[in-house]
Amino acid sequence: MPAPIPASSAGPAESVRRRAGRPTAAILDQEGITTAALKLISNKGYNGLTMAALARSLGVAPSALYNHVASKDDVLLLVEDHLAAMVDVSAFGVEPWDAAVRRWAWSYRDVFSEHTPLIPVIAVLPVADAPKTLAMYEAVTAGFRDAGFPDEMIISAIVALEAFVFGAAYDVNAPEDIFDAGSLAEQVPNLTAAVDRLAAEQHTRPTDVAFSLGLEALITGFGALRG
Amino acid sequence: MPAPIPASSAGPAESVRRRAGRPTAAILDQEGITTAALKLISNKGYNGLTMAALARSLGVAPSALYNHVASKDDVLLLVEDHLAAMVDVSAFGVEPWDAAVRRWAWSYRDVFSEHTPLIPVIAVLPVADAPKTLAMYEAVTAGFRDAGFPDEMIISAIVALEAFVFGAAYDVNAPEDIFDAGSLAEQVPNLTAAVDRLAAEQHTRPTDVAFSLGLEALITGFGALRG
DNA sequence: GATGTAAATGAATGCCATTCATTTACTGGT
DNA sequence: ACCAGTAAATGAATGGCATTCATTTACATC
Incomplete structure (x- = not known):
């Protein structure tokens, strides 16, 4: 029964090397991976989000991540779904339809303008794989129905608004000149x-002026088609 | 004066290995690189567009490319500018403003829906680096001016339309379900x-329905603000 | 004829996601 | 109490990737 090896003096970051084999308590889970990824992105940007860096920030070997996610794209999906929950849909069913759309769209753009590398992933992602994203769509759809929009145009209107939001999220990051x-x-x-x-x-x-201009046009245009 | 080494019999694709040193006639130029990249993308998709594959399709070593482009992003920029020239701006100054915008936007979306990996590059790309792209903007801007739009809103309107187009280009590639x-x-x-x-x-x-819905709303909304 | 510049090769570099064999811990069945 | 199966970690590959650099050769200019 050997005494535990003392930490090599350094700091709190420098932990004792774990020996191989399953640890007593699981270190990783999807939630921990998600928040570590978000912290990494916030500190180092998406270029800094590598599987190796993510593993290091969690104190594990890179290969350990693959017990909990299938791929790096899977990590991006987790991040995306976390962010979807931050989009403000609270105005639907409370404020008038146009005001609710306005709040939703601005919030959606603001959240994803910091995460444009996710857009290619989201844009073609089946919603069934992302429960919080799905919940967002449900709230928006319900808002449109309550406002009297015919069912057959609601999805098209949301898709159009979303396309505009995604494009505008890129524009936020464009140089001013x-x-x-x-x-x-x-x-x-x-x-x-x-x-x-x-x-x-x-x-x-300028990017806000353009976004406002487009969004108001869309809101007005769709509003005119309400049943 | 040794006799030239005969080709190793294979086919037209199997060429004699070039010895090191500057060749008599230059093999590469930006135009050749651009068309080779487009062919590669069309055959193998953007995953198949690697510097190594591009070099191979041109019959050179990968490092030779760097005498003509600074980076792979530079290659993408060349491709982008080539595609910008394919966007239909011919209706501006000929057809009424709204019809011209409609033609431009549909064509723009159709061209880039096959090239969505370029969108993150374009969206933040200074136009001065892409002459054909610049020419497209000039044509569109002139069309808006001729139609009586006030100068201070034209750029915002174009930016908004472009954001919608980029987002819609992704949507084209989303699974139907x-x-x-x-x-x-x-x-x-x-x-x-x-x-x-x-x-x-x-x-x-469905993607076309959504695009049409959004585009018509934008055109109507902007048209109402014309001077 | 020397000198500088341009365009190619070929070998290396470093980063990256991912895989696999191996080790260890826990759980459920007999 | 043992045994089997499963889960979660390590550590060592693997293969692909963009990019760099020393070197070679050709051409243009003085």
């Missing part, structure tokens, strides 16, 4: 004039 | 009812 033509400005006079004029007028973020 | 809740259907009755109703009514592709 993305439309500067630089040395080619003379060759694109109309674009340059419009860009200059926008810069002169605005005080709020 | 993406909203099926599967075993969780009982827990999301509103969503399930709306999904079922849509399936019962539609004959055109």
